[in-house]
Amino acid sequence: MAANKKTTFDPVGVLNEVEDQFEMFQILNEEGEIVNEEEMPDLTDEELVQLMERMVYVRILDQRSISLNRQGRLGFYAPTAGQEASQLASHFAMKKEDFILPGYRDVPQIVFHGLPLHQAFLWSRGHYGGGDIPEGVNVFPPQIIIGAQYVQAAGIALGFQKRKADAVALTYTGDGGTSQGDFYEGINFAGAFKAPAVFIIQNNQYAISTPRELQTAAKTLAQKGVAAGIPSILVDGMDALAVYKATKDARDRAVAGEGPTLIETMCYRYGPHTMAGDDPTRYRTSEIDDEWGKKDPVVRFRKFLEAKGLWTEEQENEVIERAKEDVKEAIKLADAAPKQKVTDFLEIMYDGEMPFNVKEQYDIYKEKESK
Amino acid sequence: MAQMTMIQAITDAMRNELQQDENVLVFGEDVGLNGGVFRATEGLQKEFGESRVFDTPLAESGIGGLAIGLALTDFRPVMEIQFFGFLYEVMDSISGQMARQYFRTAGKMKAPITVRSPFGGGVATPEMHADSFEGLVASQPGLKVVIPSSPYDAKGLLISSIRDNNPVIFLEHMKLYRSFREEVPEEEYTIPLGKAAVKREGSDLSIITYGAMVHESLKAAETLEEEGYSVEVIDLRTIQPLDVETIIESVKKTNRAIVVQEAQRQAGIASNVVSEIMERAVLHLEAPVLRVTAPDTVYPFAQGENVWLPDAKDIEETAKKVLTF
Numbered sequence: 001m002a003a004n005k006k007t008t009f010d011p012v013g014v015l016n017e018v019e020d021q022f023e024m025f026q027i028l029n030e031e032g033e034i035v036n037e038e039e040m041p042d043l044t045d046e047e048l049v050q051l052m053e054r055m056v057y058v059r060i061l062d063q064r065s066i067s068l069n070r071q072g073r074l075g076f077y078a079p080t081a082g083q084e085a086s087q088l089a090s091h092f093a094m095k096k097e098d099f100i101l102p103g104y105r106d107v108p109q110i111v112f113h114g115l116p117l118h119q120a121f122l123w124s125r126g127h128y129g130g131g132d133i134p135e136g137v138n139v140f141p142p143q144i145i146i147g148a149q150y151v152q153a154a155g156i157a158l159g160f161q162k163r164k165a166d167a168v169a170l171t172y173t174g175d176g177g178t179s180q181g182d183f184y185e186g187i188n189f190a191g192a193f194k195a196p197a198v199f200i201i202q203n204n205q206y207a208i209s210t211p212r213e214l215q216t217a218a219k220t221l222a223q224k225g226v227a228a229g230i231p232s233i234l235v236d237g238m239d240a241l242a243v244y245k246a247t248k249d250a251r252d253r254a255v256a257g258e259g260p261t262l263i264e265t266m267c268y269r270y271g272p273h274t275m276a277g278d279d280p281t282r283y284r285t286s287e288i289d290d291e292w293g294k295k296d297p298v299v300r301f302r303k304f305l306e307a308k309g310l311w312t313e314e315q316e317n318e319v320i321e322r323a324k325e326d327v328k329e330a331i332k333l334a335d336a337a338p339k340q341k342v343t344d345f346l347e348i349m350y351d352g353e354m355p356f357n358v359k360e361q362y363d364i365y366k367e368k369e370s371k
Numbered sequence: 372m373a374q375m376t377m378i379q380a381i382t383d384a385m386r387n388e389l390q391q392d393e394n395v396l397v398f399g400e401d402v403g404l405n406g407g408v409f410r411a412t413e414g415l416q417k418e419f420g421e422s423r424v425f426d427t428p429l430a431e432s433g434i435g436g437l438a439i440g441l442a443l444t445d446f447r448p449v450m451e452i453q454f455f456g457f458l459y460e461v462m463d464s465i466s467g468q469m470a471r472q473y474f475r476t477a478g479k480m481k482a483p484i485t486v487r488s489p490f491g492g493g494v495a496t497p498e499m500h501a502d503s504f505e506g507l508v509a510s511q512p513g514l515k516v517v518i519p520s521s522p523y524d525a526k527g528l529l530i531s532s533i534r535d536n537n538p539v540i541f542l543e544h545m546k547l548y549r550s551f552r553e554e555v556p557e558e559e560y561t562i563p564l565g566k567a568a569v570k571r572e573g574s575d576l577s578i579i580t581y582g583a584m585v586h587e588s589l590k591a592a593e594t595l596e597e598e599g600y601s602v603e604v605i606d607l608r609t610i611q612p613l614d615v616e617t618i619i620e621s622v623k624k625t626n627r628a629i630v631v632q633e634a635q636r637q638a639g640i641a642s643n644v645v646s647e648i649m650e651r652a653v654l655h656l657e658a659p660v661l662r663v664t665a666p667d668t669v670y671p672f673a674q675g676e677n678v679w680l681p682d683a684k685d686i687e688e689t690a691k692k693v694l695t696f
Contacts (some may be wrong), residue, residue: 099443132477140443141475145467151433152468155440162396162422163444182463185433192428348478349513351536355565355612 022220022234027241032303041245055084058108060323069275075125078105079271085240085297086265093248099138101149101171110139118333146177150186157195168196168254176207187228196254199262204269209283225262237265238295268292375555378548380522384529397424399451435464438484455490456499469538470513483536491544495673502670503634508540509611516540516611520585522553527562544583567614573603577621580631581607591686626657636664658696663689
């Protein structure tokens, strides 16, 4: 950059100027009214209904999963209620050939990308069948190491670029995850290679008990894209239309060869961090819960569709019944999965010939298992 | 045949693989235009183009993630970590991710990644360049760990590593890069992973070793021979998985063994070798199996390498303890 004689030394001014750029992008307000007609995404009535169906379905899936977890019929589970717009409207902008790298809370996206529900349940229980992704379904199992999915997304995106594929890598992390080194390396690599990746930060306000303010002094998380030199946007994550529009635009730019985008979706999880003993009443007040309760993405989108005459109570009940049926069916299928054996584990350690130690142990366990 | 240094043999192996498989990609810090800080990738970008051989930003973890993502789009990545001391930055990508990928996807998604990285002492590098961290990766299920000690082995083992569908850590000892030349076939050939080589036959003592210590052990063996001892030297070549068969066969013949490594006593893989011998050949032993290792301190300041690194003298000394036990 050329020196400008008029440039003054004003780092505070620069910071304020940058932070002021990141205003929240919204299309649908809390009453379900369009407040940003210009940015209305190009979705047919059928698509709008389909998106609503998915959000309702996942709200039920979340309720059922929590209850199944409490009954001991599911294992690890990270609640999703409140994040339906953020998770499903962003995924709705994707195509089948796109590759999804989910975090541990992002099971709904990979289910709608083609992972059978009973496999999602097997993943929750801790069974290898959960990671046995069907051929042609471009998803990775949920990533437990926060940030790892970001550097891997950069790699997949570079792979797509080299293959000249019309596809993008889409990945998700939370607000806490933006403090990781891999978060920065991921967006920076994708930027340096101009790779077709869409990075989503689901800012649900808390990383377990740690509020977002303790992660960083940055006013927004979206502005972290500036450090990578990539476009970034702050979106109302409780607004399905805004999330869809931002992700769709990011995808379009990516496949056009214009590189990655970072999207912060401002949202909220109504439930605990996970079902493994987290108690949000220790760190969240009921006032905050109430405030975000009014922003419910499902309620908001329902109002919008009802006003358009596209949604009825019957439709909603149908989806609810379907979701409950699917869950029942999926749990049955998960129950029917074979019990895991040590020889199964040894078989999936290496492709090709088993290394000496693995083969030796395989024979020992084969013998044990035959008794 | 051509006379090659180990670094030339390594370049030759990568050139061969870039040529025969269009999915092979070579990348890392300064491996492109610059040809690598040790010239390991010299000329490769010019020959195969920037889309096959390319530089990355300076971030090891990102490089590991890049390799994983590229493997998920069916490429065969050969990534370089400039010095293995920088492993800690990329430990998750290697041990937490690529090593486990086949397992966690029930065999659906492979990670045919080769991680090339220089290490090893004796060349007065600054901090965190020479550390022997092979023990860390050898303890991670899902990885194979290869350490060649000669130009011939380096080429054959690197071709095998690149063709392996599992992640392979390929560690190149800096002191061996240009220390000697050897006849290396110009055409392609492979050396199976997990197979040791008997570098010298003997009947009184087995020295089991790898990396730069192979040469120190051979030196020691010569001296010991002058004193009337017949010493067998086994170069492990792959330290994970171990070639237990070759080790045990040798011990059953010689009835005495020492294990030699450059790493500290609490590190490396010597203890694994001792355990395998104890479990499989204890009744064949005339003496305990002793280890030659570096002391359990942090890798030394450059000027202290000469007193710290194990060498032929240390090996002779320990060998005699075992021979005269």
